[in-house]
Amino acid sequence: MARTVSLITDFGHRDFYAGALKGAILKVCGDVHLVDISHGIDRGNLSEAAFALRSAYHHFPKGTIHVVSVNDEADEFSRYLAIQHRDHFFLGSDTGLFSLAFDSEPELAFEPSLAQQQRSGNMSGSELYAKLCAFIISGKPLRDIGRPIQEIRRITALTPQVQSASIKGAVQYVDSFRNVVTNISQEMFERTRDGRSFIIQFRRERIQEISRFYYEVPQGEKLCIFNTAGFLEIAMNGGPAASLLGLGFGDQVLIEFI
Numbered sequence: 001m002a003r004t005v006s007l008i009t010d011f012g013h014r015d016f017y018a019g020a021l022k023g024a025i026l027k028v029c030g031d032v033h034l035v036d037i038s039h040g041i042d043r044g045n046l047s048e049a050a051f052a053l054r055s056a057y058h059h060f061p062k063g064t065i066h067v068v069s070v071n072d073e074a075d076e077f078s079r080y081l082a083i084q085h086r087d088h089f090f091l092g093s094d095t096g097l098f099s100l101a102f103d104s105e106p107e108l109a110f111e112p113s114l115a116q117q118q119r120s121g122n123m124s125g126s127e128l129y130a131k132l133c134a135f136i137i138s139g140k141p142l143r144d145i146g147r148p149i150q151e152i153r154r155i156t157a158l159t160p161q162v163q164s165a166s167i168k169g170a171v172q173y174v175d176s177f178r179n180v181v182t183n184i185s186q187e188m189f190e191r192t193r194d195g196r197s198f199i200i201q202f203r204r205e206r207i208q209e210i211s212r213f214y215y216e217v218p219q220g221e222k223l224c225i226f227n228t229a230g231f232l233e234i235a236m237n238g239g240p241a242a243s244l245l246g247l248g249f250g251d252q253v254l255i256e257f258i
Contacts, residue, residue: 002033003137004064008052010041010071017126021069024126028134035060044071045249047158050100051173051181055229057088057101065136067129068092080115081152082132082145084108089136091129096155108142109149160184167192167255169232171247178240180247184232184255196257200224202234203246214238 005025011017018039025032037056041048049070057066065088072078072093083090083098085106090098098106114131117123123131135145160169160183169184200207211223219238222245227233234253235241242248 002031003029004033004035004061005029005133006035006037006057006060006064006066007039007069008037008041008049008066009039009069010043010045010049011039011069013039021067021126021129024124024130025067025133028127028130029137032133032137037066041070042249046070046095046097046155047100047172047183047249050097051229051231053090053097054101057090058086060088062087063089065089065091065133067133068097069125069129070097071095072125079111080118080128080132081149082110082112082136082142083152084142089142091132094149094153096153098152099154100158106152109152110142110146111149112146115146158183160188162188162192164192165257169253169255171249171251171253172231174242174248177235178242179227180234180242180245181227181229182232182234182253184253186226186230186232189226189232189255192255193257199256199258200232200234201254201256202251205245207234 009018022034025034038052049068053066053068069092079094081092081094083106085102112132114128118125118128160167167184167188169182171180172183173181175181205222207224211217211225214235214237217223217237220236222236222241225233225235234247236244
């Protein structure tokens with residue numbers, strides 16, 4: 001049975017980069033099942049990439065290898081990671097992206113020895129990912145891939161601020177329907193709410209209820225809903241919420257409990 005490899009990149013669809021990555025993996029690994037999660041991540045947008053990974057990876061079979069190539073060489077301190085977490089494997093750069101995708105430190109994390117060849121210019125990023133996929137597919141223990149990492153890089157600026165009477169979050173993603181996805185999870189909301197009433201505020205708008213379905217409000221009316229990924233979403237029945245409400249990546253969303 002072919003091993004599944006998923007791909008998330010900010011390469012877009014116009015250039016050859018996504019195709020070159022797929023070709024490198026097929027050339028080295030042979031019989032693999034390549035699945036595109038998204039190549040439409042905004043350039044270098046770690047929050048978008050983390051949201052895509054977090055929302056999608058658990059739908060894949062155990063043992064799937066998830067390649068996340070977004071802003072791989074962000075700075076001189078960036079290092080590549082090979083991660084094993086919840087019966088899945090993850091390959092990508094230690095930019096802080098994985099701290100946004102996981103609720104805890106990964107179970108196992110290593111800096112691959114092969115990455116030294118990529119840094120010295122003897123190997124492209126696509127070739128590196130292909131060889132790392134081949135290593136994992138070979139069944140060798142992940143500890144043999146390189147140096148163990150005790151703590152991955154974290155991004156705290158994109159983490160919601162939770163207090164006893166409020167949650168201050170932000171827009172982390174705008175989907176193709178122009179729905180606005182925040183970084184406030186349903187679990188976080190319910191735990192902090194503790195049965196109280198609430199007001200959700202963004203721009204000059206206020207919403208005081210959570211809908212279960214988009215059609216529960218009239219056409220053209222705004223609403224809040226928890227999406228299938230479990231995050232608070234600001235939407236509009238039949239309309240592009242992001243455009244009409246003027247919301248974009250990083251904009252603040254405040255929930256006050258009363």
